[in-house]
Amino acid sequence: MQNMWIIFTIIGLVVLGLVILLIMAARYQRDYWHYLNIPHERPKKLWPIVRQIVTQSLSTEAMKTAHYSALYSKFKGSGPFCGFYALLQPRALILDRELIRQIMIKDFWNFNDRGLYCNQKTDPLSGDLFAMRGQSWKEMRQKLDPSLESDRMSWLFGSLYEEAEQLLLTVTSTLMKQPHSTLHIQKLMRRYVLSALAKCVFGLDAQQRLKYSLEDFEKMTEMAVSSHKHGYLMNLMMIRFPNFCRVLQMRRTPKQAETYFLTLLSDIVGQREASGVRHQDYLQLLVEIKALELITHQYQADKELNTHLQNELAAHAVVFLKAGYEQTANTLSYILYELAIHTDVQATVREEIKKAMERHDNNLNYECVQSLAYLGQVINETLRVHPITPYILRRTLTDYQVPDHPNYMLVKELFLIIPTHAIHHDPDIYPEPEEFKPDRWGGPRDSLQEQGTWFGFGVGARSCIGIQFAQLQLRLALALLLMEYEFTLNSRKPLVSLDDGIALQLTPLGVIEPGTEERAV
Structure with missing residues (x-):
């Protein structure tokens, strides 16, 4: 009996010791930035954190953007970065432009991790360029970079032009069917971008859409982009403990979406390889x-290798949906919104398009579209006011001593936040930041300055690989729409977010009679 008490006492002491260690670790975690003497925001009280975890009340993108902007304004000038906490996890918000350049360009090798979970073995669509890190990312980027260089875009121009024409026809037909001239623009822009990606990246031309309809493609895209296999806590665990989750073979792509895209691409690629x-x-x-990868390997007929490369192809195709579908459609909607408010800017763009077409024999060809410099300024300014990504997330691969700041260390696996929206609206960088001024981009460009102050398509080696593709989509749609319609705001209510919808009034610049929509295009 006495031995039992001794055992219970030992177990009790061990449990008590573990509890004390856990409390000490949590306390240290909560005071991490305080111990390092880094300017920081204090963490929340323990109860609100527990309640957020239990209720799984996620912070929205708007809430995160506002939080990071507030931190940027509060701590700017205090040092190269400040500290804050995501739940109990310490994170760093980067404040200094030079440190941003070091992270994104100069010492990029140590910051090429976006902090996203991927597991190519059990979740092949997660193994995309967006989620990869380290050497795997570098090798994949080197393979894919040549495929989206600017000289390749002229080769894709015809396919994208057909989709932009279809957008114009859809807009015209929609206006002809309804008694008023107002359109909610986001739905049309999303359909245009989705259809263009389906055709150019997935090979869904008119014939293939008889088998794989655009409606099904849209449904599966929404599932792959917007939904997750697991809930909040499990997704948080995959980000915090990726290696452990890979051992458990956890995945984040819904199985139905994975099966759909792998089947679709296997079918279409198989047809092309068979036909030549x-x-x-x-x-x-x-x-x-x-095909080049298969040739350079010793065993060309290796079924496992062929499956691996096919999965790589599928992952890269799907990343266009993850990183380009909503983002490009939202940017198009924002551009039209700003042009509807600033009709003088809209008139200037329209005049530039007319003159460019005159120089190219009234042909809106690739060279004509690329020559639209002022339209490029409008796109840049829209991406400043409404950045695609309001913040950039990175994670350090190894400990990093901040140059010229001996007290500032970015430790291994630390999450870093670059507050894009806050920097784009910093009056010290962009005077009158809330004003829409495309002329900001009309003078000589200081590329070194932009590396730390403008993030329209990202910065450095990990910038968006599809910049040229997205730019061409934007320019084609805008050029065709602005040559046919004048856009004005349907309401005086200012836009708060895209969730509220953008209602624009369209006035035809020429007379379009019922039944002549095709001719109008």
């Missing part, structure tokens, strides 16, 4: 990369 016909779209470039 070379198509003029981006999928063709991916097929050629896959």
Whole structure:
């Protein structure tokens, strides 16, 4: 009996010791930035944190953006970065432009991790360029970079032009069917971008859409982009403990979406490889990369290797949906919104398009679209006011001593936040930041300055690989729409977020009679 008491006492002491260690670790975690003497925001009280975890009340993107902007304004000038806490986890918000350049460009090798979970073995669509890190990311980027260089865009121009024409026809037909001239613009822009990606990246031309309809494609895209296999806590665990979660073979892509895209691409790629016909779209470039990889390996007929490369192809195709679908459609909607408010800017863009077409024999060809310098300024200014990503997330691969700041260390696996929206609206960088002024971009460009102050498509080696593709989508749609319609704001209510919707009034610049929509295009 006495031995039992001794055992219970020992177990009780061990449990008590573990509880004390846990409390000490939590206390240290909560005071991490205080111990390092780094300017920081104090963490929340313990109860609100527990309640947020239990209720799984996520912070929205708007809430995070406002929080990071407040931190930026409060601590700017106090040092190269400040500290804050996400639940109990210490994170750093980068304040200094020079440190941003070091993170994004100069010492990029140590910051090429976006902090996203991927597991290529059990979740092949998660193994994309957006989520990869380290050497795996570098090798994939080197393979794919040549496929989206600017000289390739002229090759894709025809396919994208057809989609932009279809957008114009859809707008015209919609206006002809309703008694008023007002359109909620985001839905149309999303359909245009989705259809263009379906055609150019997935090979869904008119014939293929008989089997794989655009409606099903849209449904699966929404599932892959917006939904997750697990709930809040499990997704948080995959980000915090990725190696452990890979051992458990956890995945984040819904199985139905994975099956759909793998089947679709396997079918279409198989048809192309069997026929030998070379198509003029981006999928063709991916097929050629896959074929080159097979040739350079010793065992060309290796079924496992072929499956791996096919999965890589699928992951890269799907990343266009993850990183380009909503983002490009939202940017288009914002541009039209700003042009509807600033009709003088809209008139200037329209005049530039007219003059450019006159120089190119009234042909809106690739060279004509690329020559629209002022339209480029409008796109840049829209991306400043309404950045695609309101903040950039990075995670350090190894400990990093901040140059010229001996007391500032970015430790291994630390999450870093670059507050894009706050920097884009900093009056010390952009005077009158809330004003829409495309002329900001009309003078000589200081590329070194922009590396730390403008993040329209990211900065450095990990910038958006599809910059040229997205730019061409934007320019084509805007050029065709602005040549046919004048856009004005339907309401005086200012736009708070895209969730509220953008209602624009369209006035035809020429007379379009019922039944002549095709001719109008």
